[in-house]
């Protein structure tokens with residue numbers, strides 16, 4: 214696997230590829246897990262070349278968030294990417310990505326507003342800005358994002374549609390531990406006790422899906438059920454809402470294809486998860 218650190222290395226490597234090559238991009242912030250690796254495998258099946266990026270994007274972290282302590286196990290990440298035959302890793306420093314006087318941002322102003330958008334102001338602006346920059350730099354034919362970050366997928370899809378970005382987007386399925394806990398780079402923050410409780414978030418969403426399959430369609434009733442499941446746990450729910458998967462509009466009556474989105478704190482660790490009905 215070739216490791217590129219600078220924009221100019223990236224450009225010259227990209228220019229060396231044959232025109233029309235199918236290039237799959239997997240943007241990440243590192244601290245890779247099976248969720249990321251499954252995206253690389255999916256890209257490898259569909260593309261001629263797979264490129265990954267590792268960049269802990271300061272622009273998408275709020276002032277009191279975990280930018281400085283975000284895990285950065287670079288050597289391990291490189292070995293994992295090599296194990297799934299990733300062709301190129303672009304791992305730039307922040308100074309390589311953002312000009313010191315950078316003053317342009319990409320703002321999606323609808324899908325990014327509720328849920329994480331309302332509790333993490335500026336977060337999606339940071340995501341869309343860096344993702345558009347990575348797409349512009351790498352010029353992939355395809356890009357892969359995990360369904361675990363379902364709102365992020367919807368925001369990026371909207372940006373790509375609205376700005377006519379020439380890339381095909383793919384959502385990769387959420388990969389879960391045997392307990393049901395969705396894999397996340399932030400799971401390393403969990404203590405042993407918290408790890409035992411963490412799967413209850415996915416279990417609460419599962420209970421909602423089961424109730425829906427058994428005929429309950431009232432959105433508020435289903436949300437209430439999900440919250441009740443978490444009441445007896447140390448989870449502090451930040452949001453648990455049923456919304457349209459693509460527009461993120463609130464859904465009064467649950468329907469097939471709608472999504473329940475959840476974010477909850479376990480101690481200091483914020484976990485998100487979602488399920489489609």
Ligand code: PAF
Nearest residue numbers: 240241242270340343362
């Ligand atoms: O999902 C992530 O890891 C990040 O938000 C992304 C898409 C790599 C942008 O920094």
